[in-house]
Every structure is written in C-alpha cells, then in structure tokens.
Amino acid sequence: MEEQACIRLAREGDTEAFRALFEGHRERVFSLAYHYLKNQADAEDVMQETFIKAYHGLPGYKPDKGLNFSSWLNRICVNASIDALRKWRKKDIQSLENEEVSKLSAPSHSSNPETSARNREIREKVDQALNKLSPKQRMIFTMRHYQEYSIREIAEYMDATEGSIKKHLFRAVETLKRRLRRFVMEDGYGL
Amino acid sequence: MDCKTAKSLIILGLYGELDEGEKRDLEEHLRRCSACAAELAETKKVFSLLEENKPAVLPEVDWEKSWDKIRGGIDRRPAKNEQSIFPRWKWAFAGASLALVLGAGIFIGKYGFAPAPKPAIVSIPASSGPTSVQQAFAGYLEDVKPILLDYAHYTPGEKNGRRITVDENILRGLVFQNILLKRKLAEKDPVAAELLDDLDLVLKEITNRGTQDPQSPAGIKDLIVQRDVLFKLEIMKKL
Known part of the structure; x- marks a missing residue:
C-alpha cells in the first residue's frame, strides 16, 4: 500500500x-x-x-x-x-554505558588480546568523551558522524537552522578533540 | 580567511559540507598556514578514532514484540488526545475559587483593615499573625497538591495520548502566592521555605515548558520525584 x-x-x-x-x-x-x-x-x-x-x-x-x-x-x-x-x-549513565561498551563497536577481528584490550580502551575513551557533550550536541554529532545525515536534514529533524547545527557540530567536535587529543598522541596515533 | 574560520571549515570540510568556494578558500589557507594544516591532520586522526567506535552492526530486534508493545500503547490511550486525571471542570472550579479568594483578599486588604499602612494584594495580609500565615500555607499546599499528583501519577505508558492541562492563570497565581508565603515564612520556618522553593521550581518548570508540550509531563514528574516534593508536602501537612 x-x-x-x-x-x-x-x-x-x-x-x-x-x-x-x-x-x-x-x-x-x-x-x-x-x-x-x-x-x-x-x-x-x-x-x-x-x-x-x-x-x-x-x-x-x-x-x-x-x-x-x-x-x-x-x-x-x-x-x-x-x-x-x-x-x-x-x-x-556512566555505569549503564560501560555495561554496553563491549556490545557496541565493530567486533574485533583480532585474536590478539593486546589489540582487543586496546580497542576496548579506545571505545571507553570515546564513550567518555561523548558523555561530555550536551544531549543536543551529542545528537547532532551522532546524526552527522555515525548516521551520515546532512546538516540540512539534521536541521529539519531538530527544528533548527543550519547555522545553529553547524555551530553545535563544531563545538561537539572541538570537545571530542580536546578530550581525545592526549589519548591520540599517547596511543600511537601521534601527529 | 582567518584561522578561526578555517578551524570550523576544516570540520565541515571533513563532513563534505563545504561549497566549492569555501573549499577553495580553505585549501588556499591550509597551504599557507602550517598551524591549520596540523589542525586538519589532528582532526583526521580524531575522526579515525571515533570511527572505531561506530557500531558495525545493529543488534537484532524482536520486531513482533516491539509491535505488540506499540499496539498496547496505542490501545491504552484514549481516542481523544486530551484527558486529565483531574478533569477540566475541576480546574475551572479551582480557578474560579482561587480568583474569588484573591478577590476577597484584595477587597479585605483594601477596605476591611483601613487605614492599613500597606494594603495587602492577596489573602495574606501584611499584619497577619503566625496562625493566619500557617492557614494560608496549608491552603496553598492543598491547592498545589492536585497539580503535583496529576504529574506524579503520569506514567510513560500514558504518554502523548493524554495531556495534563493546567490553567496558566492558576499557575501564575500559585507562583505569586509562593513568593508572598516565602517572604512570611523564610525566617521563621526554613523547612516550609525549602518546600516553597521546591514548589516554586516545579511550578515555574510547568510554566516554562508549557502544558502543550508532549515531552513536558515526564520531565515535571522527574523533578517532583527528584526533589521528593510530595513526601515533603505530606510531612509538612502533618506538622
């Protein structure tokens, strides 16, 4: 129908x-x-x-x-x-999310325990960083980064202007960068 | 282009949200500015880290079970979108009573105790003794309780189909009375003043969120529960 x-x-x-x-x-x-x-x-x-x-x-x-x-x-x-x-x-929320961390991400294809531990650590760090975003920022970031909706679409779903969505997205990414910077450098993602 | 603009364009650029002109300007800036080029490299690294956190597959959902729950939610709701535990006519009656009490208060304050130094605006006269303030406070709690109960009894299963409606004038009246009672009770009765603060917060939250917002009741309920308002109110009534 x-x-x-x-x-x-x-x-x-x-x-x-x-x-x-x-x-x-x-x-x-x-x-x-x-x-x-x-x-x-x-x-x-x-x-x-x-x-x-x-x-x-x-x-x-x-x-x-x-x-x-x-x-x-x-x-x-x-x-x-x-x-x-x-x-x-x-x-x-933290305890709830930690419980779910292992179920979330791409399953590790590595049988190497060190790599699995590292992946788990990455996921935890990213989750902690995402938790620092406001609910609205997190939604905008999730929709753009993980769901790949366009700014225009997000603005439509959130009943906001594209300019405002861009601002929130920028702030969200900046927060994540700030929270993950040290980890990126320590973990061999070094710049 | 300055570095601040470049920084925001870098992020939008990585998401493919730049037009041709912006892309050209950014590329030109990045060629000249090593700091912004490093910023781009760092952002890319963070993006790849974030990418590792992306769920590869969605968990399996029992769609039949989900539909059954949705069906149950649909059936539980009344066909009419508006129904309150505390029916509208009761609110209208409460509103009329409140208006009458306020009107009487103004009248008595203005003419009944003349020449008073300051005419009272509502039913709590400026010269009222502890007993009359306590009575006003008890009456106030009785007035505000049905509203709190309406929100406190709100359950997620009833969401959206049922709107809790509270007359804005009643809300304003209650907020106003709260201010006056707090002035009277703040020093003598800090426990009552604390309850008034909680009630003030709840009433203002209802006013700010608006009773038409379907998201509103759950949030208000949370606030009432979080602050133990009904418990405090019951305790206060027994004192």
Missing part, C-alpha cells in the same frame, strides 16, 4: 495501516536511537515511544507543510532520544 494511503487510514484508526508504516520505518528509527543511546533496551523503548507518539500525533501531522513522514518520525525520535538521555544522566 502506498505510504500516503497508509497515513490516511492510520489517521482514521486503522492499526494495520499503521503497522505497515511501522514496518517501513522501524529500522531507521531504531538505528537513530541506538547510535545515540548505545543501549539496545533503551533504544527499543525510544523506538516504541516514537511510534506510539506518531500514531497519536497523526491527526496533527501535515505533510503539505514540507515535512515528509520519515522526517517527521525522525523528529519525534530525536526528541524522545534526547529526553531519554537526559533521564539517564540524572541517574548514573
């Missing part, structure tokens, strides 16, 4: 039509939340929350206002993810 038809039917309460929308967008929404939160359970919660919000928000969704369904969903997901991270940070 065509997406617009699904949207129209879902708006009228047809949950099967909404399920078709869910199936068409679930991976992307989950991926966005997961790259940002780095925790599967929380990313799944945010993904579910995004679709529930979307279902109830459908009557207010106006595709003619320039935001397509995919961008609209992303916008909901971005807000839900930022909210989730804020809640985490009120608790002890």
Whole structure:
C-alpha cells in the first residue's frame, strides 16, 4: 500500500495501516536511537515511544507543510532520544554505558588480546568523551558522524537552522578533540 | 580567511559540507598556514578514532514484540488526545475559587483593615499573625497538591495520548502566592521555605515548558520525584 494511503487510514484508526508504516520505518528509527543511546533496551523503548507518539500525533501531522513522514518520525525520535538521555544522566549513565561498551563497536577481528584490550580502551575513551557533550550536541554529532545525515536534514529533524547545527557540530567536535587529543598522541596515533 | 574560520571549515570540510568556494578558500589557507594544516591532520586522526567506535552492526530486534508493545500503547490511550486525571471542570472550579479568594483578599486588604499602612494584594495580609500565615500555607499546599499528583501519577505508558492541562492563570497565581508565603515564612520556618522553593521550581518548570508540550509531563514528574516534593508536602501537612 502506498505510504500516503497508509497515513490516511492510520489517521482514521486503522492499526494495520499503521503497522505497515511501522514496518517501513522501524529500522531507521531504531538505528537513530541506538547510535545515540548505545543501549539496545533503551533504544527499543525510544523506538516504541516514537511510534506510539506518531500514531497519536497523526491527526496533527501535515505533510503539505514540507515535512515528509520519515522526517517527521525522525523528529519525534530525536526528541524522545534526547529526553531519554537526559533521564539517564540524572541517574548514573556512566555505569549503564560501560555495561554496553563491549556490545557496541565493530567486533574485533583480532585474536590478539593486546589489540582487543586496546580497542576496548579506545571505545571507553570515546564513550567518555561523548558523555561530555550536551544531549543536543551529542545528537547532532551522532546524526552527522555515525548516521551520515546532512546538516540540512539534521536541521529539519531538530527544528533548527543550519547555522545553529553547524555551530553545535563544531563545538561537539572541538570537545571530542580536546578530550581525545592526549589519548591520540599517547596511543600511537601521534601527529 | 582567518584561522578561526578555517578551524570550523576544516570540520565541515571533513563532513563534505563545504561549497566549492569555501573549499577553495580553505585549501588556499591550509597551504599557507602550517598551524591549520596540523589542525586538519589532528582532526583526521580524531575522526579515525571515533570511527572505531561506530557500531558495525545493529543488534537484532524482536520486531513482533516491539509491535505488540506499540499496539498496547496505542490501545491504552484514549481516542481523544486530551484527558486529565483531574478533569477540566475541576480546574475551572479551582480557578474560579482561587480568583474569588484573591478577590476577597484584595477587597479585605483594601477596605476591611483601613487605614492599613500597606494594603495587602492577596489573602495574606501584611499584619497577619503566625496562625493566619500557617492557614494560608496549608491552603496553598492543598491547592498545589492536585497539580503535583496529576504529574506524579503520569506514567510513560500514558504518554502523548493524554495531556495534563493546567490553567496558566492558576499557575501564575500559585507562583505569586509562593513568593508572598516565602517572604512570611523564610525566617521563621526554613523547612516550609525549602518546600516553597521546591514548589516554586516545579511550578515555574510547568510554566516554562508549557502544558502543550508532549515531552513536558515526564520531565515535571522527574523533578517532583527528584526533589521528593510530595513526601515533603505530606510531612509538612502533618506538622
């Protein structure tokens, strides 16, 4: 079924039509939340929350206002993810993230224990550095660096100007550079 | 081009976000400025380090289970997007009562105790003794409690489908009363003053976030829980 038809039917309460929308967008929404939160359970919660919000928000969704369904969903997901991270940070985010560190990154192809330990250390350092970013900066950085969304797209999802996104991205990268500089030099990434 | 501009363009350039003109200007600057060239090299190294942190594959998700939860979330919500634990008519009634109390306070303050040195603006007269202030404080807690409960009972499962609506005038009135009560109680009762501070924070947060923001209730609830406001309020009522 065509997406617009699904949207129209879902708006009228047809949950099967909404399920078709869910199936068409679930991976992307989950991926966005997961790259940002780095925790599967929380990313799944945010993904579910995004679709529930979307279902109830459908009557207010106006595709003619320039935001397509995919961008609209992303916008909901971005807000839900930022909210989730804020809640985490009120608790002890560090312990949560450390638990997940080993599950996150590219699996190490090296059987060498030294290389594995080094990779783990790198991941920990990067995670610590990412934790120093504000939730908003982290979202912008994640979307641009790991999800490869353009500045224009990020501005659309975050309901901000491209100039403001560029500023936040610049600050985020500068913070990461500052936090990782010493590690880069110590670890043989020397300049 | 100065080095500050070059620094920001280096980052945007690595993300492929520069137009042809900016790219040309940056390349020209980098040829002349060794510091910025080193900056580019360093940024590239940090980027490759960050790249190592990129999840290669996404974990598997049980989509059926996810859909069941979404379906449950959809079904749990009322069809109408607006429903409050504390119904609207009660807020309207509370608003009308509050307006009446405030009006009576102004009237009594202005005419009932003339010639008073300073006419009271609300129902806490300037010359009121400890008992009347305590009564006003107890009444204030009663007024603010339903709002707190509405937010405290908010559960994530109910999110988005249900908006908590609080009349802005009531909120403003409560914030205003808070200021007056704090002036009266600050020195004599620091515990009450602390609770008033917490309530002030919560009320201002509700006002600032706006009751129309679907993200708002969870944040307010967190604040109420974080500060143990309801617990303090119950303790205060028993004292």
